[in-house]
Amino acid sequence: MKKTKRNTKRKTNNYGWKASKMRKAVRFALNRQVSQRTIGYQTKRDQVGRFGQFEIWVKERGVGRLEYVTRELVIEYGRELAARVDAGELKPATAQNLLSAVNTSMKAASRGQWRSVSPTRECGIASRSQVRKVPPPELAQARAAIAELEQHDSRGAAIAALALEFGLRSKEASLINAKALLKQARAQERVTISKGTKGGRARKVPIMKPEHMKALELAAEVQGRDRSLIPSDKTWAQWRNSDLRKIREAIADRLGCRGLQDLRSSYAVNRYQDLTGKPAPVVAGGRQTDRETDREARQVITEELGHGRTDVLASYVGGVK
Incomplete structure (x- = not known):
């Protein structure tokens, strides 16, 4: 019986860049742009490094060739980045840079065939803008959406309520011991947020309203016998990339945010x-109170949100002008 001759020639893939690894193919593609002087050498290094993070992520999902990277897959990656922004693990600019690197790399490797994914519109990553220009959901509207969510996802409603009523990041809301905080709230009319905080900085948030x-x-009811709002059979990463992402998307769909x-x-x-007696600049279209009152309010809210600088608050309540 005649044996079939084995093809020993190395098979090329990744859009024909003669590279067995996706990251290497991207480097070859971007090297061409460097030689054409459309990008600089440092830009190429940055893009390849950022794409490397995506490569690790996508390989965990069984994808090992650039041809199999779809827009749907990149959108999923972007939404996980958005969840990490919500959790306080990434800055919006960092998340946008990571997704932008995937778009740039795929476009270069596919020789212009790739259709870019929008980090804000399609993935929900927060804008890089330092000044918020669109008002967030109104309180009554947000509470109604959370009540609707509670009908079929009480855990998701609890997380959302903690974000709305206490200004907690999604990671902070997930990791709190709600039973302990409820006891503290009844005794002290305030709660101490210490788990999952940015930089490990604990802070106190006042109890001011029945809500x-x-x-x-x-949250305490949902927690049950668990130590936090994360079910005991899940790690933080598993929770963040599955349930928490669904909660985030459910709120986004209901409120258009x-x-x-x-x-x-x-x-x-x-x-x-509450602090100034005037609507926030993003709601009123500009600052309605005197500069000192505005400054004092921003300082209080900055501390309650767990930030270290008052200038960050412009991305929440609008600018100071």
Whole structure:
């Protein structure tokens, strides 16, 4: 019987860049752009490094060739980045840079065939803008959406309520011991947020309205015998990339917003109104109070949200002008 001759010639893939690994193919494609002087050498290094993070992520999903990278897959990656932004693990600019690197790399490797994915419109990653120009969801509207969500996802409603009523990041809301905080709230009329905070900085948030206690009561009920709102059979990463992402998308769909991050903005806007007696600049179209009152309110809200600089608050309540 005649044996079939084995083809020993190395098979090329990844859009014909003669590279067995996706990252190497991207490097070859971007090297061509460097030689054509359409990008600089440092830009190429940055893009390849950022694409490398996507390569690790996509390989975990069984994809090993650039030809099999779809827009749907990149959108999924972008939405996970958005969840990490909501959790306080990434800055919006970092998440946008990571997704932009995938778009740039795929476009170069596919020789212009790739159709870019929008980080904000399709993935829900927060804008890089330092000044918020669109008001977040109104309090009543957000509470109604959370009540609707509670009908079929009480855990998701609890997370969303904590973001709205206390300004918590999604990671902070997920990791709190709601039972302990409920006990503290009843005794001290404030709660201490210490788990999942940015930089490990603990902070205190006041209890001011009945809705604050209701949010804690719901969270404590959902928590049950677990140590936090994350089910005991899941890690933080598993929770963030599955259930938490679905919660974020459910809120985004109901309110037409970016999800949990915008609920933090709603908290900030309403807290500004409580402290100054005037609507926040993003709602009123400009600052309605004197500069000193505005500054003092921003300082209080900055601390309650767990930020270190008051200038960050412009992305929540609008500018100072």
